[in-house]
Amino acid sequence: MGKLFALVLTIITVVSTAIFVLRVWWLPADISAHGPQIDHQLMETMVSSGVLFVLSQLALALFVWKYADRRDGRKVREFPGGATPMVAAAVVLVGAEILALTLVGSKVWAGIYQTPPDPNSLQIDVQAEQFAFYFRYPGPDGRFGAIHPELMNEATENFFGLDPARDTTARDDIVVPTLAIPVGRPILLTLRAKDVNHAFYVPELRIQQDFVPGLVIPLHFTATQPGKYEIVCTQLCGLGHYNMRAYVEVMPQPQFDQWLKDKAAQQ
Amino acid sequence: MRTHSVSVLVTALVTGALVRPAMVVPAAPAGAAGTIGGKVTYTGTPPKMKPIDMAKEPNCVTQHAAAPVLTENVVTGPGNTLRWVVVYISAGDQGSAPATETVRLDQKGCQYIPHVLVVQPNQPLDIYNNDPHSHNIHPLARVNPEWNRSQPAGAPPIHTKWELPEFIPVKCNVHPWMHGWHMVLTTSHYAVTGEDGAFTLSGLPPGKYTVTAWQEQFGTQSQDVTITGGETKTANFVFKATPY
Numbered sequence: 001m002g003k004l005f006a007l008v009l010t011i012i013t014v015v016s017t018a019i020f021v022l023r024v025w026w027l028p029a030d031i032s033a034h035g036p037q038i039d040h041q042l043m044e045t046m047v048s049s050g051v052l053f054v055l056s057q058l059a060l061a062l063f064v065w066k067y068a069d070r071r072d073g074r075k076v077r078e079f080p081g082g083a084t085p086m087v088a089a090a091v092v093l094v095g096a097e098i099l100a101l102t103l104v105g106s107k108v109w110a111g112i113y114q115t116p117p118d119p120n121s122l123q124i125d126v127q128a129e130q131f132a133f134y135f136r137y138p139g140p141d142g143r144f145g146a147i148h149p150e151l152m153n154e155a156t157e158n159f160f161g162l163d164p165a166r167d168t169t170a171r172d173d174i175v176v177p178t179l180a181i182p183v184g185r186p187i188l189l190t191l192r193a194k195d196v197n198h199a200f201y202v203p204e205l206r207i208q209q210d211f212v213p214g215l216v217i218p219l220h221f222t223a224t225q226p227g228k229y230e231i232v233c234t235q236l237c238g239l240g241h242y243n244m245r246a247y248v249e250v251m252p253q254p255q256f257d258q259w260l261k262d263k264a265a266q267q
Numbered sequence: 268m269r270t271h272s273v274s275v276l277v278t279a280l281v282t283g284a285l286v287r288p289a290m291v292v293p294a295a296p297a298g299a300a301g302t303i304g305g306k307v308t309y310t311g312t313p314p315k316m317k318p319i320d321m322a323k324e325p326n327c328v329t330q331h332a333a334a335p336v337l338t339e340n341v342v343t344g345p346g347n348t349l350r351w352v353v354v355y356i357s358a359g360d361q362g363s364a365p366a367t368e369t370v371r372l373d374q375k376g377c378q379y380i381p382h383v384l385v386v387q388p389n390q391p392l393d394i395y396n397n398d399p400h401s402h403n404i405h406p407l408a409r410v411n412p413e414w415n416r417s418q419p420a421g422a423p424p425i426h427t428k429w430e431l432p433e434f435i436p437v438k439c440n441v442h443p444w445m446h447g448w449h450m451v452l453t454t455s456h457y458a459v460t461g462e463d464g465a466f467t468l469s470g471l472p473p474g475k476y477t478v479t480a481w482q483e484q485f486g487t488q489s490q491d492v493t494i495t496g497g498e499t500k501t502a503n504f505v506f507k508a509t510p511y
Contacts, residue, residue, distance in 0.1 A: 129443065130440060131440065131441050131443075132323060132442075132443045154438060154443045154444065154446060155338070155340055155436065155438075155446035155483070156314075156338060156340050156484070157317050157319070157338055157444065159443070164511040165509065165511035171511070176320055177320050177321075177322050177323055178320065178322045238440075239403065239415075239417060239440060240403055240440045240441040243323075243401070243441045245323060246322065246323055247322060266317060266318055267317070
């Protein structure tokens, strides 16, 4: 029975390792300028934790294979000093590994999230609400209209609470449910939440950031590949969370300019 | 917003009192029902209705591939007419029988059809989902109990009713652009204007009535109209529109 268990342990180890090594389950291809750093860090984490995983599983399987079926009544030998130093050693070892990964990973994360955006970024305002995303471009005047939460009204498509009657800068703001961006240009999103926490996640862009009501959270990136990708909410935000999604369309600059012009005409 | 046409009414009554005795007017049979008809129009520039981008629900994009759906908060017709205006007797109703026929609301192509529906208290209301995906109907009632129900594709209709008079905005929790109104009126004398802005309230016994027109963005206007017999009175409503 012990040998069978050892065999099952080995099979589980080999299959789950193969799934990652052969990239059966993996992130979609990266389309962002900062993505290689994330992917590199992710690979380091996977390799270091993966090696430990494989070694510990195989060691377990080996011990089970060798000792589980022994019935010679010999006393079980203990780790020198009992269980306490063993647990302490494990905590220190695993802790050191996690700490090392965190320190290196934080550096990569901060390099992307904590750096100032490119001054030539295209700024787009993002509003998350139960259960949709809306995107706002400043329009031909290059300025965003002020936001008045009391004026937010889905029935009139006033998702951002603009006051075009009094605020002339709000009149040409372009509000759309799809995020269109030009390829190769730095983008600065300002994330706002109308009601509860949401998240902006585009796996291809290697970007995941929460929306928090009351905070305006900047998020910047540059897309390197044209295409249409899904934006999903990854914070359970209510009954319709499963259906909270939008699309990001990365397009060449001339196509983007035309798109923006078409949308401006509809406002 | 309340526009009283009292002066018009007084003038009409006085003129009638002076002129009528001299004329031979066939008297309407006592208690014959009258009608109030008219048109709802606007002056000024109404807000531009925006095309609704339903990208989030690809099936609805396909259903409206020919022409995108526009927002419906101010729908106008030729000759500055206003659609989706509810015109009803707000005072003077001499008894309306409870309505028993079922009113139907459809959710199709990520729209509420009709955009504005009128029901009387306790009148059966059936809500259908005709789309191949879920909807979540959420009437934002304040006087009646508010509710919020998910209706997956192929689910049976929701049988419901409203018990108290109220104007209830309705939204869909998964499609923020979906918006409609349930108007719960105690009177059976009501009309919802079509594209021509016209309405007719018939079967009104002699009496003094207040006719009210409600438009979701422009609010309400009222007029007093007196029916003396089997006559047709005209009551037109003009709302002032602004582009923003």
